[in-house]
Amino acid sequence: MSKSPLYDRDFYAWANEQASLLRAGKLAAADIAHIAEEIESMGRSEKRELVNRLAVLLLHLLKWQFQPSFRGNSWRLTIEEQRYRLADHLADNPSLKGTLPETTANAYRLALVEAERETGLARSTFPATCPWPFDAIMDEGFWPETGSH
Known part of the structure; x- marks a missing residue:
């Protein structure tokens, strides 16, 4: 009880x-047992937030690269917003930086599903693994071009 x-x-x-x-x-x-459980849950939530924001960013970078004729202000602003939000989230939770290889791989898998859904392109159109290092993904000057991996 x-x-x-x-x-x-x-x-x-x-x-x-x-x-x-x-x-x-x-x-x-x-209620120490439940307090500990809730603190652990908060930590998992912070990691999920990182994966989710990174997935949105990666999705839009994939769309930017593979659907250049659809590039617009909305995609550009989403990419910029997610970069800002990710930078803030990592500043608030610096220990999450140690999870970036795993987190990026998980986020990219989600981004692939969404990219296939949103673009109508076959999954095989996109690289099987994330083609960009995290530093490039977060670089405000990085905008992937068609066919560049």
């Missing part, structure tokens, strides 16, 4: 109660 039945009934109230207990130094009364 949960040390705090409130955890299952009203998460917001539980979180506020736990914060108050921790601030007051009442660790014995705190």
Whole structure:
């Protein structure tokens, strides 16, 4: 049974109660198991956020490269926005930089699915693995050209 039945009934109230207990130094009364679980969950959420933003950026870079006739302000602005948001996210969570090879590979797999869906092009049109290093992806001067890998 949960040390705090409130955890299952009203998460917001539980979180506020736990914060108050921790601030007051009442660790014995705190729901330590669930607090630890929630902290771990927050960490996973930060990593998912990185993958999701990177997938959006990679999708638009693929579209930019493989559908040059459709390039427009909307794609350009999405690429710029995701670069800014990713830079901010990594600045807030610098330890995520150590996950970039794995995260980029995961994000690229998602970007491929979306690129196939959004462009109507066969998946085999696109490189099987991410063709750009992370530093290039984030470089505001980097805009992939047709056929360049």
